[in-house]
Amino acid sequence: MFALSAAVDAEFAEVLSRPKFARAIPLARRDGLLRILRDAAIWFDPTVRVTDCRDAKDDKYLELALTAGAEIIVSSDEDLLVLNPWRGVRILNPTDYLAFV
Secondary structure (H helix, E strand, O other): EEOOOOHHHHHHHHHHHHHHHHHHHHHHHHHHHHHHHHHOOOOOOOOOOOOOOOOHHHHHHHHHHHHOOOOOOEEOHHHHHOOOEOEEEEEOOOHHHHHOO
């Protein structure tokens, strides 16, 4: 399952609009990727606020995980990875996740 919230979706869209992605990936392809992710996602509206991450901007991922009942968060973000495990949720980088599944 791929969970998504409005806050996480907004960050995905913002990241894809950054110059390094804009130079490498045409706008139509970036828009297509977002459309695929949005269509495939199960949407959640987190109501529990979390302040456990040392980077407050990443708390939205923890909030989504709690609301969605996630077992694993896949991320390369060190601010999230250092929390592993967090409230029973494993936080794995992509390489470790692929080795796990």
